[in-house]
Amino acid sequence: MSSTALPSITNRPVAVLGGGDLGRLIAIIWAKGRHDVNIYENDKIGQVDLLQWCRTASDPRGQESPEQGAVHASSDLNATVQHAWLVIEAMPEVLSVKTQMFRQLAAAAPRDAVLCTSSSEYKSRQLVTSLEPSVRSRMLNMRYYMTPSTRVVELMGCGETDPDVLLFLASELRRSGMRPWVLANDSAGFIFGRLWAAIQHETARLLEQGVLLPRDIGGIQADLWEHAVSPSLLAAEHPLSQKYPEMHTANSLPEPNTKVPRVTFNDKDPSETWKRLEQAQQVPISVEALQKPLMYFVDVGLRSDVIMDAYHAGRILSGSPDGKPLRALASGQYLPDGIDVSPATGQIFWTSMGVPGQQDGAVFSSNLDGDNVEEIVGRGVVNTPKQLVVEPQGRKIYFADREGLAVWRCDFDGSELEMLVRTGDPALTEQVEDPARWCVGVSVSVRTGHLYWTQKGPPKGNKGRIFRAHLEFLAGEDAGNRSDVQCLLRNLPEPINLAIDQQENQLYWTDRGEIPIGNSINRVSLDRMTEAPLGGIQAWPGRDYELLVRYLNEAIGIKLDLEKRHIYAAELSGTIYRFAMDGSNKITFYEKQGTYAGMTIAYV
Numbered sequence: 001m002s003s004t005a006l007p008s009i010t011n012r013p014v015a016v017l018g019g020g021d022l023g024r025l026i027a028i029i030w031a032k033g034r035h036d037v038n039i040y041e042n043d044k045i046g047q048v049d050l051l052q053w054c055r056t057a058s059d060p061r062g063q064e065s066p067e068q069g070a071v072h073a074s075s076d077l078n079a080t081v082q083h084a085w086l087v088i089e090a091m092p093e094v095l096s097v098k099t100q101m102f103r104q105l106a107a108a109a110p111r112d113a114v115l116c117t118s119s120s121e122y123k124s125r126q127l128v129t130s131l132e133p134s135v136r137s138r139m140l141n142m143r144y145y146m147t148p149s150t151r152v153v154e155l156m157g158c159g160e161t162d163p164d165v166l167l168f169l170a171s172e173l174r175r176s177g178m179r180p181w182v183l184a185n186d187s188a189g190f191i192f193g194r195l196w197a198a199i200q201h202e203t204a205r206l207l208e209q210g211v212l213l214p215r216d217i218g219g220i221q222a223d224l225w226e227h228a229v230s231p232s233l234l235a236a237e238h239p240l241s242q243k244y245p246e247m248h249t250a251n252s253l254p255e256p257n258t259k260v261p262r263v264t265f266n267d268k269d270p271s272e273t274w275k276r277l278e279q280a281q282q283v284p285i286s287v288e289a290l291q292k293p294l295m296y297f298v299d300v301g302l303r304s305d306v307i308m309d310a311y312h313a314g315r316i317l318s319g320s321p322d323g324k325p326l327r328a329l330a331s332g333q334y335l336p337d338g339i340d341v342s343p344a345t346g347q348i349f350w351t352s353m354g355v356p357g358q359q360d361g362a363v364f365s366s367n368l369d370g371d372n373v374e375e376i377v378g379r380g381v382v383n384t385p386k387q388l389v390v391e392p393q394g395r396k397i398y399f400a401d402r403e404g405l406a407v408w409r410c411d412f413d414g415s416e417l418e419m420l421v422r423t424g425d426p427a428l429t430e431q432v433e434d435p436a437r438w439c440v441g442v443s444v445s446v447r448t449g450h451l452y453w454t455q456k457g458p459p460k461g462n463k464g465r466i467f468r469a470h471l472e473f474l475a476g477e478d479a480g481n482r483s484d485v486q487c488l489l490r491n492l493p494e495p496i497n498l499a500i501d502q503q504e505n506q507l508y509w510t511d512r513g514e515i516p517i518g519n520s521i522n523r524v525s526l527d528r529m530t531e532a533p534l535g536g537i538q539a540w541p542g543r544d545y546e547l548l549v550r551y552l553n554e555a556i557g558i559k560l561d562l563e564k565r566h567i568y569a570a571e572l573s574g575t576i577y578r579f580a581m582d583g584s585n586k587i588t589f590y591e592k593q594g595t596y597a598g599m600t601i602a603y604v
Contacts, residue, residue, distance in 0.1 A: 004137045004162035007085040007112040009172065013038045015084035015109075017101065019050040019073065022118060023090035026144055027071060028057050033176025036069040040080040047073040081109045086169070088142060090118045095126065102127050106135045114169055116142035120190065124158035136160040142169070143190050154190045156183040174603070175344060292321045293561060293601040296329075296348060297570050298336045299594030316350055316370060319590055321578065326593055329370025334362075338388035338399060338497075338598040339557075341368070345412060349376075349397055350598070351385035356403055359426075361385045363399065363414065368602075376414030382406075383426060387441045387497045387598060394446070400439040400453055403432050406479065407439050407453050420451060421469065422479040436463055441509060443498035444471060448526070452488075452507060454495040460514040462538060464492035466507070468529070486531045489545065491538040493518030497598065499558045499567075500526075501581075508548075510555040510569060517541055521549035521558065521569055521583060548583030557599035570596035 014030045016023050019041035027037045031054065041047050054071040074080050081087050087109050091097055098117060105115055115135065117124050120143055128136045141156040153173055155166050170180035181191060206212035212220070301313030314333030319326050335353040342349070347365050354360035361384050363377035377385075383404030390397055398409050398420075407421035423439060424431035431437055441454035449471050457463030466489045469482055477483060489495075493513020500507055505526045511518050517540075524545035532539065541547035549569075557570030560581075567579045574596060576589040 004134075004165055005112045006164060006168045007110070007114065009035075009085045012083050012085040013069075013072075015040065015081045015087045015113075016090055017077075017080070017087065018090035018092075019043075019046050020090065020092075022144065023088075024050050024053055024057075026088055026090055026118065028054055029144075029178065030176060031069045031071050033178075034067055034069050035176065037071045038080045038084065039071065039073045040075070040077055041073050042075045044075070047075070077104060078108050081105065081113070084109060084113050086114045086116070086172075088116045088118055093119060093121050095122055098122060099127050099130075102135075102139070103130065106131050113138070114165055115139045116169075118142055118144060120193070123156070124161075128158050128160070133160065137162045138165050140166060140169075141190075145192060151177065151179045152192060153178050153180045154183060154192065155180055156190070293603050295319045295321070295568065295576065295589070295599065295601050296339055296341055297557060297576060297599035298333075298339050298350060298597045300335060300337065300572070300597050301333065302572075302595040314352070315594065316348065316366075317594065319576070321587075321589065323589065326590055330364075330366060330373055333364075334360075336597070337386050340388050340390040340397075340598075340600045341602040342390050342392060342395075342412065343368075343602045344392060345395070347412065349388055349390060349412075351388045351399055353384045353386070353402075354379065356384050359383045359404070361401070361404070363388065363397070363410075365412070376412075377408075377410060377417060378414075381417065382408060386439070387443075389443055391444050391446060398442050398444055398451070400442040402438045402440055405431065405437050405439065407442055407451065419479040420471075421453060421467075421482070421485070423455060435459070435461070436465075441496050441498040443500045443507070445500050445502050445505070445526075446471070447502045448505065452498055452500065454498060454509065456494050456496060457492075460494055460512075460518060462491050462493050462513065464495040464511070464513065465490050465532075466492070466495055466498075466509065488529045488532055489524070489539040490532045490534075491536065493520075495522075496556050497558045499560045501560055501562060503562060508558060508560065508567065510552075510558045512552075512554050512556065512572070515551060517547060517550075519550070519552045519555055520547055521552070521555065521567060521579070522547050549577075549579060549586070552577075556597045559600045561601055563603070568599060568601055570599040572597060 013036040015038045016027045017040040019039050023039065027039050031037045039050060041050060051071060051073050087105060089098060089101055091101055098119065109115065115138055117127060119141065124139050124141045128139055136158055137160055139158050140161045143154040145152050155170060157166060166182050170182055173180040183191065207214060296318050299315040299317055312332055312334055314336040315328045316330040316333065316336060317326050318329055333352060337351050337353050339350040346368050348368060349363065349365050352362045352364060360379045361382045362375050362379045363385060364373055365376050366373045382401045384402040386400045386402050388397060388399040395412050396409055397412065400407050405422060405424040405426050406419050408417060409420050410417040421439065423437040426432055435458045436455060438456055439453050440456045443452045451469050451471050453467050455465045465487050467485055467487050469485045474484055493511050496510045496512050498507060498509050506523055507526055508521065508523045511520045511522060522545055539545060552571055554572035555569055556572050559568045561568065565581045567581060569577045572595055574592045574594055576596060578587045579585060
């Protein structure tokens with residue numbers, strides 16, 4: 001347990017002290033992340049200017065949000081910070097000014113508020129010497145970079161900062177679209193600045209020696225960091241001396257073999273996470289690298305110990321790749337199947353099949369701990385809902401309805417329920433009983449504007465298909481008369497659940513059909529996929545798609561970890577797996593503790 005109370009963020013603003021260039025940019029970052037923001041600014045004219053700027057500013061993270069929090073400005077410090085859960089000081093770089101401000105904050109801010117300085121020149125440890133331990137435990141440097149479209153924020157404790165405060169703040173930054181990095185030790189300068197200093201120093205030597213031509217600097221650096229921003233391009237837009245004053249500390253940095261004195265963080269009941277950080281031997285570690293995702297998956301309930309009441313023995317489970325014991329978040333579920341998570345709203349969503357053919361399926365939600373379970377799509381509306389995926393940008397849920405012969409979409413609360421695909425008439429028994437019409441897996445690509453789904457065919461019957469259509473109907477069309485439906489792959493063994501890598505535009509799926517190509521995980525590039533030819537030609541690995549993993553045992557669930565480039569998969573026979581994106585490096589979790597169907601992961 002943390003020795004410092006972590007603040008609740010519900011109905012509490014972020015406070016930014018200083019309405020200059022940096023302060024207003026920090027304010028709009030949090031506002032675009034859906035937080036209300038109070039800005040402390042003494043100058044009345046400055047208040048008008050910064051509020052006007054905030055009203056018209058584009059998202060500095062480069063990812064426009066449909067909604068944003070409210071921004072207020074005040075010259076009253078107490079009113080600005082009175083209810084804040086986070087206070088960020090962005091005042092002029094004058095040590096006496098900052099020290100005096102934090103003395104005032106110690107008295108004025110809530111006793112659980114996290115207190116940060118955005119200073120690049122002064123460490124937070126220099127500002128806390130006269131403050132109580134309870135204040136020092138929640139104080140740190142929070143260093144933003146210009147332009148904020150880099151989204152990088154570095155967090156460095158004051159020497160007594162509670163580790164859980166750092167990790168809590170990193171989590172909230174990530175929820176607001178930023179990329180936080182936690183420094184594992186005290187540092188003269190921040191990580192990015194120090195790395196940049198080394199790059200610039202060596203670049204100068206290469207130029208001096210005639211090895212590198214000036215015209216090639218930006219190009220070669222951009223090639224070396226293919227998916228990153230070239231440091232030279234940043235430097236051209238924001239000169240080093242103006243925007244990165246911490247670089248003036250470069251000459252005082254120790255030589256690489258010089259031992260840097262360790263910093264003792266608040267070690268009262270240290271968290272397991274922080275123990276790992278302390279073992280990292282002074283290497284700065286990102287919170288994303290530090291954290292492992294939570295795994296959420298469905299136990300259908302078809303276990304030998306509950307076979308007499310299997311219809312009501314389903315569970316929603318959570319676990320993690322570090323092997324912690326399984327935790328049942330919800331029990332007594334009625335044949336659950338598909339599951340996904342919205343970390344941004346703190347919700348889990350899952351489908352309940354009910355009794356196949358009786359139109360008593362439902363969709364449920366709960367919070368991340370399994371509390372507040374709600375039936376958001378009630379029984380009798382859909383038939384046998386299967387895979388479910390969350391589309392976070394539009395806050396929509398998509399799910400396939402097997403015997404309902406349909407694919408559906410709704411809002412997170414179950415409203416705006418809309419049928420997107422109809423493969424037959426659920427009132428006609430012969431169509432309901434035709435597995436070729438059964439919709440099972442579903443996924444969406446917002447980037448390309450497409451919906452994908454599987455129609456699995458009879459068990460292990462080599463009649464499975466994968467389809468694609470637009471996310472929105474063409475004019476005058478509906479679920480039953482769509483003209484934009486394409487069958488991409490035909491005569492697969494038995495395709496089940498889907499997952500999309502939107503970055504690479506690749507579709508992954510599980511197949512529980514017969515070996516050698518069934519009971520597998522597969523992948524296909526969508527860049528050149530067109531309508532599959534009609535007829536009996538079977539889609540074949542190596543020619544039409546890639547077969548990544550073989551010899552699974554009733555493979556169902558699949559989820560991609562695009563940050564760490566992993567595939568997670570769940571078997572009905574009772575095993576959770578993780579693979580590299582090419583299907584190699586198999587790791588096994590939670591064997592024979594349930595009968596698993598859908599699964600998902602989340603960094604929360």
